[in-house]
Amino acid sequence: MITRIKKKSPLFIKISFYIALLIIVVAGAIAFKTTKNLSKSSELVVETYMVNVQLEQIFSYLKDAETGQRGFIITNDSMYLEPYVKSRESINNSFAELKELTKENDFQQNNLKDLSSLIDKRLNNFERSSSFSVNDNLESPKFDPVFFEGKELMDAIRNKISEMIEHERVELLRRQEDYQTDVLLTPIFLFFLILFSIALVLLAYYKITKDIESLKSYNEELETFKESANQSEIISKHGNWIWDIEEETYIYSDNLYRLLGEQPQSFIPNLDTFMTYVHPDDREKLEKDVAAMMENEHLPFVHFRVIQKSGNIKRLKSYAQVLELDGVRKLIGTTSDVTDEFESFRLLEERNAELERNNKELSAFNHVASHDLQEPLRKIQTFLSRLVDKESDNLSKNGQVYISRIQNAASRMRLLIDDLLQFSRTNKSEKVFETANINLILEGAKQDLAEAISDSNALITSDTFPVMYVIPFQIQQLFSNLISNSIKYQKGDSIPEISIKYNRINAIEEDKLVKPKKEHYHKLTFTDNGIGFKNEYAEKIFVLFNRLHGKSDFSGTGIGLSICKKIVENHKGYIFANGTPDKGATFEVYLPI
Known part of the structure; x- marks a missing residue:
């Protein structure tokens, strides 16, 4: 779980931070773009307004010139030509302004060319009409066509200006729609973007808070584990050390100092100081082992002695192997006090x-x-x-x-x-195991007891046994002792009936088998119809020299069943007895497969 905090949580927080930063950058970019678009839209609105104003002014200048022309024609007073003269310069200035304002609009540029041509024709018409008045030739039949031509040109100019103004109006509406769309959508988008960013930051904050709480809990557990490890080192008499291969530095645990007979962290951990505690007879060999460790970056099990300041000699054992953590290679070692083990081994x-x-x-x-x-x-x-x-x-x-x-x-x-x-x-005896035919071994036991079987007319029945991995002569002795025991303890003049059954059993299904070492066992069950015994003696009968009856009642030494138990133990098996007085006894033998 600590690994999960160290790896997953910082990754989530980093991703959240980068996403939040990206959102801020995107929001800033959108805000900048929106501001730029608003500024441009404002400029375009002003531009449209200025185009309309200039067009209106041009038409106004033309109307002033037309009014002056008419006054001049009627009165022949040159004073009325002053608006006409000024209008030319004003129209030229307005045209220059319009060209600048519509330089990026090809459609309006073409309209300006057409309008310029019409205005030039109209101004030329002014001059021709005025010439009739100067020459006092207004009654000439040529005057009327020229005069009405001027009216047609003014209508054409008015239409062209109206067309251009209408175009600017349409463009203005389109720009206003785009502006309204940006104005409407941008704040909503920015709002949700900022809302998502805030939610992400809050989630990251929540995650950081939970991780901090978890880290506190894990730190407490680590402190507990550290203290437990220190106690474990003291109890188990071992200390840990770390050699930083790159930095050539050492770290000793507190108990390693104690193994040297010093207080924890009482000196700076280094190889030279450690060697001063090593027994002089072991120092040269240990130095060679350490040199090999530095060369091979591995320390196999090494044994050496140290002399504590108190004069006590301790036998230590060290082992170390390389561990790479975040690209840093370190040799992690353990040194154990094996003085007691050595003394135990000597004992x-x-x-x-x-x-x-x-x-x-x-x-x-x-x-x-x-x-x-x-x-x-x-x-x-x-x-x-x-x-x-x-x-x-x-x-x-x-x-x-x-x-x-x-x-x-x-x-x-x-x-x-x-x-x-x-x-x-x-x-x-030598415990030589071999695969043996148990049926032949049983027959050998019967031959050994042939006289007793014959004298007692004993009836022995048995199953067919599989081959087993046993000590043959001991198993034959086991059969002989158990059969002899059944014959010896018969009831009065009754004929001994002895049954030997075989089963292959699963150890976990037999409650009698305590901590069995094998999964399956051969089970041999010896049952007789003898005098039996009370079950309270079921374990005592296997004790050496233990007898349940007097010497005058039944012969024997009390060793036979002890031999049986020892034979079964030699085979890593079990033997149990169960008896019922005056009904008989049952012996169960379990031999591992």
Whole structure:
């Protein structure tokens, strides 16, 4: 979200600013154009007025000349010719003004040429008419045509002037319409343009206000995150540093100073000062690593020691990689205090060595149990057998009882030693997994228990199993122990019935499987019709040497089911027991696929 504020909001504000600026420029240009058009329209109106005035004046000058001519003809007084003489000069001045005013109007320029020709003819007519009066020849038949010709020329001039004035009037109306359109539309357009500009500015202001509020919120979050990061550095015992590749400057976090045994920001961060804290034995190697870092712009994991002012030696680990931000390349690094890890690793090595010694001692114990303990036990059993065979008749009844008890104890001792050796081999044996035919393994277990199965007339039914990736001899031991357990704990004289079912299950569908590591499992279900047990003992029966019945009731050492549990654990599986007194027991084995 912070990225969105930094990128999208300024872009929107910039666009709004540029649009508002463009609107102001356009409004100014329109206002300038409108003002210019208004000025031009005003000039054109004045020009039209001046053209009309000049045309009216020309016609007025001609009428004055005509009036003077008539007075001269009637009275033959030269005083009446004065308006005629002045009119020529005035007409010429008006014509010069008209040509200047209509220089951009070709139509009026052509009209001026026609009007000039008519006026010249009319003035020439004045001279010819006046000549009849000077010569006192008004009664001449030629006078009338000349006189009436003057009237026709004046009518023509009047029509031409009227035509030109009408043209100017039409042009004036057209210009007024254009002027009115500009006057009407321009303010409306400018109004909406300015309104849009104001709305855009208000929207930008609103956006800036919201962004400022958001930035305040994000700054608070950043401050919180910064403080959290500082606390995290202290707890996790690491510090951060930044090397500006271009500027050759460093930035250290507060906790990096603490790792060196100094107060935060107590010295200017630089490489030379940092090297003074490095252990002398590690300084040369670290300098080479730093030189390679500057050359390759990358620092792989390096380990070194530092000596704090207090004299404490700390083991540190550093790593860094290049990060490019806005075109600026920086090396972002992390330095961690691994002193505790090193001590833990050293302690782990010591414990591993101790464990290895214990394993060797256990192996020695196995050797003793398998050889040294069994040898005197075999001798005891051998001499007891000879004593019974040869001296049984010489023994008293109490002696015979004692001999019988010694034999039973020796047999239990042998069974216990054998089970202990089996449990030990389950823990220590090489866990070689291979793809095995479980059906053949089950048959092997039956062969191992052939005598017990035959003696008890046990009925064993089983599904067909797929091949599995297992430790074959351990799975055979698992089958043997569970089947033997069902035969051993049968009810009175009843025939043991043992069922072995197979299912392929999905781990998430089995509530019993807590945090399964595999998605699917082989499920083997062993069910018998024996004496069963209370479910409160469902977990205790897997504990080493734990027995639910007395030695006189059922033989055994309490190790068999512990071996089963260990075998299943070796396969990363699960085993569960469920019993009902006098009805039987069920064992469920889950082996990962």
